[in-house]
Amino acid sequence: MADHSTHREPTPRTLLRRVLDTADPRTPRRRRSARVGAQRALLETPSSRRLRSQTKMTAGGNPHGTKSSGRLVHAQASGHLEEQTPRTLLKNILLTAPESSILKPKSVVKPVPAPQVVPPSRRESSRGSPELQLPEPEPPTTLVPALLAPGRRKQRLRLSVFQQGVDQELPVSQEPRGNADASSLTSSLNLTFATPLQPQSVQRPGLARRPATRRAVDLGAFLQDLRDTSLASPNIVLEETQPFSQPLVGRSPGMRLSLPLPSHMRAKDTERATSRKTRSSGPAPRNSSPGKPAQFLAGKAEEVNALALGFPNTSSSISGPGVEPLQDGVGEEAEKRMEEEEKGLSLSEVKEATGARGPSGVEEPEGYMEVTEAEGSLGAVEAEEPEGSSEDEETSGRTASPELVSSTPEFLQPKQLHQLLEPAPPPGAAILSSEPLEPVSARLHPRPRAIGPRPRQDPYKTGLSHYAKLFSFYAKMPMEKKALEIVEKCLDKYFRHLCDDLEAFAAHAGRRTIKPEDLELLMRRQGLVTDQVSLHVLVERNLPLEYRQLLIPCAFSGNSVFPAQ
């Protein structure tokens, strides 16, 4: 057979034939008998052949007989090599081919009872038979009924016999022995009769190798944490922070802004969390120093003066109404941002930040708490460009700004005044702002000096630097440091502008609190929310489902609407 196969072109069929012929070097007898069987097969019909082999099997499960039966099958297949398809060839290969046998015949032979001595080849062949997609094997107690079955009963017979052995083995050793192969074989046998699975439970390498790069956000746990911490926070947090800082009351489950790069954000969040803690503790002691408050006040007054009306400069319009309202708006945003932090650690930070900021925290704590963080931060989110990272940008930018604001006046002055054209005569706003600043300084005093003077650049830059990094990532090109710095500046201005707008909107409505309506108005002005596209639509589009059910009022049973309107 191999002879005339070589003469032709190497078709798959011929190749497979070759494989068949060369298969199974273990039992040379096979080959011979295969050839013998082939000759026989040419003369006989398949069924009679099988019957004969079955009779041979009944003779005693003779290894030889089974071998020959196996070979007969092989022969049968090989006998009709010319007519058969590559598929059948493959089948036969599998029947006989045993190079990669997962079965260690010895180990399997042991547990099998003596009368059921099954030679390796038989096992192999029977193992190969699953590939034939045999129907579910009946566990025959005897071989007789199987004998009468037509079709490929021979194979099934062998299989069923083997399975008997396996079944017997199973109760003996319920657990797979040290030999994983046997167990996999047995388990696979139970499985593979119906499906052509690989006997060995081969793990798909791709799945196994995939590294868990991204820490999945466990929203449920996060919300639960928030609720727990909100319940427990007032006591815990108060200890750490100033006595005057307000507890974070009524925290609705903070919105975690979902981002396209959650892993990045998480990493950065933790970074920021740790850095902010030190940062906020940094500015606070600084502000509490006696010399500073006066300076602080003076600085603020100057700023406010500088920011007086009459400056065509856009930057001044950005920081327009004055530092204090900016602080308020920004502080509130920072609080919102803080709330997004996962850890209870963040709560303490926020408290610190609120304490450090002083006026905003003191004057309108309730007002800020009122802000539906979800809506607010959503608005903040949507207020940004479609770029997902912008969500965090805004909020972190806002966190940066309170830090900036609460940081030393020296730092603040050059930043602000640099942008302004010339100082104007002090308007009434200056007086206004100076008043709340005094109690601020008083309150900042009790704060213990936790950490020494930290680099002042950090609180301002840290929040924005994160977004600058994101920017550089999305740019897909290397960026100069100067360019990044300018990006940070632009972001800062942009966020301030947005906060001022929000504050103006709130004031326009005669309120001192920024509410979701203000944010919606802002988004409207930005063109994100239109008559065709409402806020809810944006929520549905861009936020995950969990936030949606927090934001969009939905009616539940019992005549209740969540979230309450």
Added chain:
Amino acid sequence: MEEEAEAEEQQRFSYQQRLKAAVHYTVGCLCEEVALDKEMQFSKQTIAAISEMTFRQCENFAKDLEMFARHAKRSTINTEDVKLLARRSNSLLKYITEKSEEIAQINLERKTKKKKKLEDENKNLNEPSEAGADESES
């Protein structure tokens, strides 16, 4: 029905065109003034561009004003809304606030004048009656 809608649309469109033309004319006049002032000429395209921009921006302003009024839960557009709109540009804001204050003053003056008039009239009415009463008493 469709014809009516179409006619309406056409009417609107023509109305719009007329408005645009008016804006264009005004912009042209202003540009001429500026040109005389700065001794620099304006090309036609520039004037056309400016007028087109102005027109579109007016549309935006109108929408924003309506939004602001609604935000403040009013149904009438107020000077406050206009001020909010103009807050971006400081000089413009200043100008508008001054004007609004002027207008407010004028309104006050008018009101006071009206009140005085009313009071005077009342006094006049009362005096003759009082005089009459006095006369009658005496």
